[in-house]
Amino acid sequence: MAKVTRIEGREFDYSMPVVIVGGGAAGMVAALAAHEAGAEVLVLERDPLPRGSTALSAGLIPAAATRWQADAGISDDAENFARDVMKKAHGEPDPEIVDLVTRTTGPVLEWLADRYGLKFSLVTDFSYPGHSARRMHGLPTRSGEELIDALREAVEDAGIPLLCDAHVTELFADDAGRGLGLRFERPDGSSEEVGCGALVLACNGYGGNKELVAKHITSLAGALYFGHPGNQGDALIWGEALGAKSQHLNGHQGHGSVAHPAGILISWATITEGGFQVNLEGKRFSNEARGYSEQAAEVLRQADAIAWSVFDSRIAGIARQFEDFRRAEGMGTVLVAQSIAELAELMKVPGDALADTFQSVRSYVQDALADPFGRSFKGVPALQAPYCAVRVTGALFHTQGGLVVDTSARVLGSAGRPLPNLYAVGGAACGVSGNDASGYLSGNGLLTAVGLGFAAGRHAAS
Secondary structure (H helix, E strand, O other): OOEEEEOOOOOOOEEEEEEEEOOOHHHHHHHHHHHHOOOOEEEEOOOOOOOHHHHHOOOOEEOOOOHHHHHOOOOOOHHHHHHHHHHHOOOOOOHHHHHHHHHHHHHHHHHHHHHHOOOOEEOOOOOOOOOOOOOEEEOOOOOHHHHHHHHHHHHHHOOOOEEOOOEEEEEEEOOOOOEEEEEEEOOOOOEEEEEEEEEEEOOOOOOOOHHHHHHHOHHHOOOEEOOOOOOOOHHHHHHHHOOEOEEOOOOEEEEEEEEOOOOEEOOOHHHHOOOEEEOOOOOOOOOHHHOHHHHHHHHHOOHHHOEEEEEEHHHHHHHOOOHHHHHHHHOOOOEEEOOHHHHHHHHOOOHHHHHHHHHHHHHHHOOOOOOOOOOOOOOOOOOOOOEEEEEEEEEEEEEOOEEOEOOOOEEEEOOOOEEEEEEEOHHHEOOOOOOOHHHOOOOHHHHHHHHHHHHHHHHHHO
16 A cells, blocks of 8 residues: 655665656656656666556557648647647646647657657548547557557666566655655565655556545446556555645546457547447447547446447458457457348347448438437448447546646645645646546547656656
8 A cells, every 4th residue: 555654864775866656658758858858767667567558558649730740731739739638628627737738749759759769650540539630649550568668668778777576655755745765665575765856656547446436436436447457546645645736536538449358449440430339239329429438438338338339341441550459350359240130140139220220320421310319420431341340348447637737747735836846747647638537538648648757857857
């Protein structure tokens, strides 16, 4: 259990100017930024190898006004991006934090590409809900595993110490709230203590802590957790014990398309490009186009918490750029049929009901009828054989609320003043999704990981 011990002075085994707790995307970007600014940095990672929530994601980072957008002929800027973020989150996030991350993430991606060789490219063949421009950037396999591996290699090549199997359990602080150091434990039961000049909390949120989820996110209290089990809310617990302010603790990213029982994330392109979801009765039950985050609760309300994502071979071709989708196909999770009747038989849903659903969706595509759920199918072609389907459930991916920070990623106390030397980034910080699942704009998690991570690293180094 994470804890804070108040002390006035202590002899530590050794000390580092900047210590970062957590080796996900946020921690790695913070480490690279602090190192480049001239600071000595130590990264502590609880796992044998950095993976975290980053590895479980699609590894896509939204950014505006990038050279990759320019090469694709896409006009976009930070102001447009910020409007999209605020609109999706109902105006709830801190506008200054939204401005920071939407303005800086593009340049940070170009810095990572030029300085450390990360091979970013733009997703140009489909759009994510809520984004008014195509601005998702990823590495070649479109996987979070490739992203975290590339960042880890950059950190190691830069000579930054990265200690794995180092589980931080205790933070030492004085009465003013200044972090003096911390204790971390090794798998063999031994422990070490390290002093710090600046402390960056990059250990994500509390999605793996069932008690905190039940307290703050009641709609997904019993949902499948698809994030990293190490996300136990340590940063939130430490921060609040030091008098930090927290906000939007109900904010979270869900996902309504996790293959069941395979446990593989199925790209939401299967929906945005004209697919739809049905329940075990073969009937649609919501407006799927609102977003994959809010769709998690919709799926969980269905019988057995199960739905089917239905699409066609054209859409499967788009989704195949994602390694997860290719893996799902290899496992036989993606069903394929030459007719609706055959598809219904494979899905074990009523054939008449599924045929009626297909016909209704065709009417919506042709603008002959209005979708009673309010979805617009404008601009997408009707599904054609061969048809595809994946059995899915809803899941909680990660929390979006957390410690309140300023534009340098410094943690703020209850009175609104920064705590002396404490920073929070990524899922440890209050994000830009507001206080509800519907406020999550695709990529918000990695947006704040990269944007706040860079800001924290640069400021902590100074």
